[in-house]
Amino acid sequence: MIQGAEAEVEIKEDEVIKTRPEKKYRHSELDDRIRKQRTQTEFSSMQKARRNDVNVPKVEKDSNYILKMEKIEGKTLEEDFKVEKMSEVGKNIQKLHGAGLIHGDLTTKNIMSNGEVTLIDFGLSEDSKSVEDRAVDLHLLKQILESSHPEHFDKAWGKFLENYKPEFREKVLERLEEVEERGRYK
Numbered sequence: 001m002i003q004g005a006e007a008e009v010e011i012k013e014d015e016v017i018k019t020r021p022e023k024k025y026r027h028s029e030l031d032d033r034i035r036k037q038r039t040q041t042e043f044s045s046m047q048k049a050r051r052n053d054v055n056v057p058k059v060e061k062d063s064n065y066i067l068k069m070e071k072i073e074g075k076t077l078e079e080d081f082k083v084e085k086m087s088e089v090g091k092n093i094q095k096l097h098g099a100g101l102i103h104g105d106l107t108t109k110n111i112m113s114n115g116e117v118t119l120i121d122f123g124l125s126e127d128s129k130s131v132e133d134r135a136v137d138l139h140l141l142k143q144i145l146e147s148s149h150p151e152h153f154d155k156a157w158g159k160f161l162e163n164y165k166p167e168f169r170e171k172v173l174e175r176l177e178e179v180e181e182r183g184r185y186k
Helices: 028-051 084-098 132-148 150-163 167-186
Strands: 009-012 014-019 059-061 066-070 109-114 117-119
Touching: 028 059, 028 066, 084 109, 084 117, 084 132, 084 150, 132 150, 132 167
Parallel strands: none
Antiparallel strands: 009 014, 014 066, 059 066, 109 117
């Protein structure tokens, strides 16, 4: 069992079960509403991503608080980083953003690499077509690449950008620069 901030993840032989347990410190009605909403948002985001040809695990909703997902074999991109995989990441994020979805936790820990790239953990995802939200999504990925894989950063980011080519790309990259500047001068 893996304990996250909002959920418990159990990895079984052929599936992954993600449960949002009760938080005793919250008022029970508020807790119930938050857990239901976050489970539904994650489920809906993954379904929408799949409909838009983004590589994500198959998912089904088991209850208001439990998701059952296809187990993706392999290692995360963090564990087995390969620069060339960033091209596939770019394609998938282009499709995700094009569908009006923001991942919200776009790190190499949440990208599986098992022959093909698969995005996982949509617990912080949201519907948005905002240039700002898309830029912030890319900002996190860029920060992770710079800090976790500095020796490959330039090539990796270049490979990502080769295939992240939605019609709104220039606006997102301009906003990304603004987001980076805000972070530097806090």
